[in-house]
Amino acid sequence: METIIIGTGSSRFGMFVDTPARTLAAEAVAEALKDAGLEGKDVGLVLVGNAVGGVVTGQEMIRSQTILSQSLLVGRPMAAVENACASSSSAFYLAHLAIQSGMHDVVVVVGAEKMTSTDRTLATKALAAATDVSLRQEAAGDGGKPRPVFMEIYAANARNYMARSGATAEDFADVVAKNTRNGSLNPIAQVKVPLSREDVLNAREIVAPLTRPMCAGIGDGAAAIVLCSSGFARAKGKKGPKVRTSLLASAEIEDNHEIVSRTAAKAFEAAGISPEDVSLVELHDAAAPAEIMVPEELLLVAQGDGPSLIRSGASRIDGRLPINPSGGLTARGHPVGATGAAQIVELANQLRGRCGPRQVANPRIGLAENAGGSIFNGAAACMITLLEA
Template sequence: MSQMHVMGGAMTRFGRHEGVMAPELAQSAILAAVADSGLALGDIQAIYCANVLGGMILGQVILRDLGLDGIPVYNVENACASGATAVHLARHALLAGQYETVLVFGIEQLTQLGGGTIPLQRNDEKTDFYANAGMVLPAVYAMRATRFLHERDAKPADLAAVAVKNRHHGSLNEYAQQRSEVTLEQVLASRMIADPLTLLQCCPSQVDGAAALVLGNRPGPHAKDVRVLGSIVVSGLCEGARDDILDAEITARAARLAYEQSGVDPRDVGVVELHDAFTIAELLYYEALGLAAPGEAVPFLHSGATALGGRVPVNPSGGLLAKGHPLGATGVAQMVELMWQLQGRATGRQAGSPRIGVAQCTGGGIAGVDHAASSVHVLGV
């Protein structure tokens, strides 16, 4: 086996699911994904559960009621890249011939945490000097945004334009948490979180959701067979005193390896789901993924190329800014969206007829390292 097929997929609506426990939320995505694949639960040979904050052996707890206990269950945590990492690990097992059909799902219930930002390194204030200093992700991205405005002679409105685009996309997505459009003026006038990032330039922190994929060594029942052509997960490098915080080195490295593995040129990419936890991130990742030339992210955005109807729509789902970011589910949900886009099933937000899609997800903050992990997947029909 040289390639992995995406046989089926599904996700829940992202948002507040009050009174719904993690098993119920995850099971709805799991059952829908299995049905979409044309298989039965009994055909699944192994399961990968991606989660960040749900506690020990969550996969087994969720699957107990489905009668799938007894088969291998792998619980995967890699910060925001957990779901993408679970897909990557499942691919290893499939390509090795260990299994023929597996299920990967991600689940998170951030509404259970009571609000607030997610710390860079949870429960490690004593050993991580960033966490000890009170550093949080909005501040990290705000520093990148401030430097971006200075280096690129950009304006705060250029950052805000990303939120306007993605909230428009999200308004078309029945699974998105935020389904209302916003204007540039509304984004800029929203409450300041970490200068220059306002509230509407940050992904929602109170969100629940689950997503699931059935992966196998043969096509699913749909007319267009979606395959995973490339799958890369890398860790961050130790930063030096002269490192450029606009470089997004970890993502550029993952993207280069994924393109090499899949034999795909960035110019062939027709749709992208990327990790826009903050508006500045999307602009940086345009360049890291090779979609725009270095220094050209802002003109690329304003050209309309990344909007629906453009050359390479980015985050047609609404991205993390509008769809939401339930950590463990995000990477899986990105690939569910790409599956729908490549098969022409993204009702109301279809990005033309793409043949190649890219999913990019970074995860974690740790003192002295760019990101803890970054993943890039290349999907194709």
């Protein structure tokens, strides 16, 4: 039995201070169910990815029920999944397992996040809590303002990578320039104005070498995916990309940044394909250097060859290996609980030929890499999903 994606939907991503998560989720769910040609009553299980709701909105315990309280899925069996930035991709993993187990024919995954607030410190505090707080140094900087904990981590990783690979700040700026061009072609993207290399390099520095456009911003948004069994799809005449594999991993002690490469190797083995088979990638670029570093960890290029992807144009929409045609986290946006689902929505839409001016030519295999949190000197959680047209 195979798992098939038959419906996708998404709200706009952006800073919508006065719009609650339930409104964004209802929009994404309605679009996904319409795309699938199904009603709420057809859904056996709903899994909702949400990461920072407890800190930002104060809502705990019944996050799935509140987030979906205005949606077409009210009353369906549901549960919330929290796994830092990998929350909704982890929900997708569990949905895939639910279908493969034979327990359900139709499962809906929703990722939804509300990060903006009249209190601008809440999102930063919530993100800092995705580290081991018992070991963390004081998260407040000068004047008591929360420090950008993850950007400090990403900046340190980038500096180390620059020293060993020859990558430059110009390379990172070119990644942002590419992704903002992609975002300008994406109707849901938070950043829709293309930036040049110079715009990026001349912007305010956050933590060297990262300037503001190199860092994914705070935002709100929701994405939804309808999955079904291949038997249900045949019986109802539904078509869509199939899930070749979906793997969840957690950090090991002294993981030393190996979680992505370890998970990718297992994913390719489970899917029975090689890295050379991948047509396009949506990866977790919470900071722009990730788009150069992570392809090496995903075994898509040799160690040290990451910069060649942006320098040669290979990672452009019309390149050999398009990366983040959606605009990625830095342009499409990074409402953390929705990010993993949004990546898979983009892959599914690309594999169905639905992406208009940002459509990748003849894609067959799409890969999504979504990482979350920080522990043991690396990401706490990693999700790798491979889809086939």
